[in-house]
Amino acid sequence: MHWMEARRMPGLNYGGRLLVGRGIMWKILHQCHQRLNFAFKHVNVSIQCQTAWSNTNTSLWQRMWPLMSVMTSSRGISVDQLHRRGPFHKKPNPNKTHPTDHRPQLKGVVLKTLIRKPKKPNSANRKCAKVRLSNGREVVAFIPGEGHNLQEHNIVLVEGGRTQDLPGVKHTVIRGKFDCGHVVKKKK
Known part of the structure; x- marks a missing residue:
């Protein structure tokens, strides 16, 4: 999925800004990996780029890069790490438990x-x-x-x-x- 396609998706677009939460980012990344079957990493496929600012032939990886940078910039991890580990979930702190054990x-x-x-x-x-x-x-x-x-x-x-x-x-x-x-x- 191209990042411009993601802009057109309902729920992701707000006033021209790309709103992508971690869960939605993971779904988009997973769809990218399924559709491309890792082709963007191993094979340099040339595709007509449909961005707002250029109409030149670019590799699939270059075409995907804006979406990848949006998805990985918040945690500072690579795309492969995101694919291997899955979405980031904050673990609850075991030391921060309720003093009354949630009793009234x-x-x-x-x-x-x-x-x-x-x-x-x-x-x-x-x-x-x-x-x-x-x-x-x-x-x-x-x-x-x-x-x-x-x-x-x-x-x-x-x-x-x-x-x-x-x-x-x-x-x-x-x-x-x-x-x-x-x-x-x-x-x-």
Whole structure:
């Protein structure tokens, strides 16, 4: 498939620009290899080039080169490597797993209570707790509301949900569950 043909394909053309994602690039490359049967690499076939800027006889490899350069420029690999290895897929990082194992809440034990300072422009003392979750991980959880009764070795229920002005605090203690009491309303 010539790169000018790819420009005419629906889904690849947008305002005269060639939009080719990695999956579509792989399909186009695979079609090229099937149709040409590697002729463009081993045999110097002369074909009438139908580009917008020239009408000269060029080899098949020269005719295919604009498409190949579009397809291989993003990863910096050769056409043969792309054909042998297949399309590039990003592998998930095994170290970046969800702290709560994708569960909505987890029970945990308070290791110690902390006071954290928020990011600029906010100014306060935010009450947090270092909690060892039931899956063995240790996280810092924000304690919402005014005042709390948490101490070391208390059992709390922790849910996901970051506090926007506290860096690294991505969990929240649920008030009124286990050893963490409800927020006490002030009497007038």
